[in-house]
Amino acid sequence: MTATTDSTTTVFTGRCYCGATTVRTTQAPQTIAYCHCIDCRRWTSAPVAAFAAFDEKVVTFAPNEGRHITANPGVTRTFCATCGSPLTGRYDYLPGQVYIGVSIFDQSSDLEPKIHTHESERLSWLHIDDDLERISSSGRSKINEASK
Numbered sequence: 103m104t105a106t107t108d109s110t111t112t113v114f115t116g117r118c119y120c121g122a123t124t125v126r127t128t129q130a131p132q133t134i135a136y137c138h139c140i141d142c143r144r145w146t147s148a149p150v151a152a153f154a155a156f157d158e159k160v161v162t163f164a165p166n167e168g169r170h171i172t173a174n175p176g177v178t179r180t181f182c183a184t185c186g187s188p189l190t191g192r193y194d195y196l197p198g199q200v201y202i203g204v205s206i207f208d209q210s211s212d213l214e215p216k217i218h219t220h221e222s223e224r225l226s227w228l229h230i231d232d233d234l235e236r237i238s239s240s241g242r243s244k245i246n247e248a249s250k
Contacts, residue, residue, distance in 0.1 A: 114154075116207035118187035123168055125189070125202060129160040134204065134213050136230070139220035145179055145188055146203060149228050153191065153201040154213050161200055163189070 114127045131154035142151040167190060168183045176194035181187060191201040204213040215234065218224075222238040 114207050114209050114213075116202075116209075118168075118182035118185055118189060118206065120182065120185035120187070122184035123166075123182040123187070123189060124164045125161065125206065126164075127156050127161050129157065131156050131213065132199065133217070134215045136215045136218045136234075137220055138218065138222075138224040138228075140223055141174060141177065142191070142220075143225075145191070149225050150230070152204045152213075152215050154204050154207070155196070155199045155201050158192075158198055158200040161202070 112127075112129050114125075114131075116125045117123065134152070134154045137151045137153060142153075143149060145151070166183075167180045169181045170178055171181070172178045178192045180189045182189060187206070188203055189206070192199070193201070204210050204215075207213060218230070218234055218236040220239065221236040
């Protein structure tokens with residue numbers, strides 16, 4: 103599973119809601135996924151989340167990654183310290199990767215998801231009409247494959 107982005111696009115830029123925190127990457131994402139789990143839905147306040155996974159070495163935040171919170175074991179999330187916008191998710195079972203919501207990127211339209219994860223937790227009224235693979239759980243094995 104690989105991300106389909108413009109092969110010439112390796113720099114992605116973005117910002118939180120208020121603009122106090124910016125993000126910049128120097129490589130294309132390793133993968134891009136929808137997540138239907140309750141944790142991601144609560145974190146984003148959306149019926150489904152869409153994340154781009156990057157090698158954490160290619161991502162920089164200015165002035166920093168904001169506030170950190172660990173509400174569930176093995177999951178650390180960050181927020182803009184000024185406006186509270188969700189910035190990143192880091193998962194112990196996906197070492198070396200940082201997950202960033204695609205909507206904070208200026209190039210969001212180039213970050214098309216390639217898989218649905220936690221499909222078993224999808225809201226019953228949400229129907230996304232696509233032919234993407236749907237995994238009932240985290241999809242960690244597929245996502246880990248993409249990072250290699």
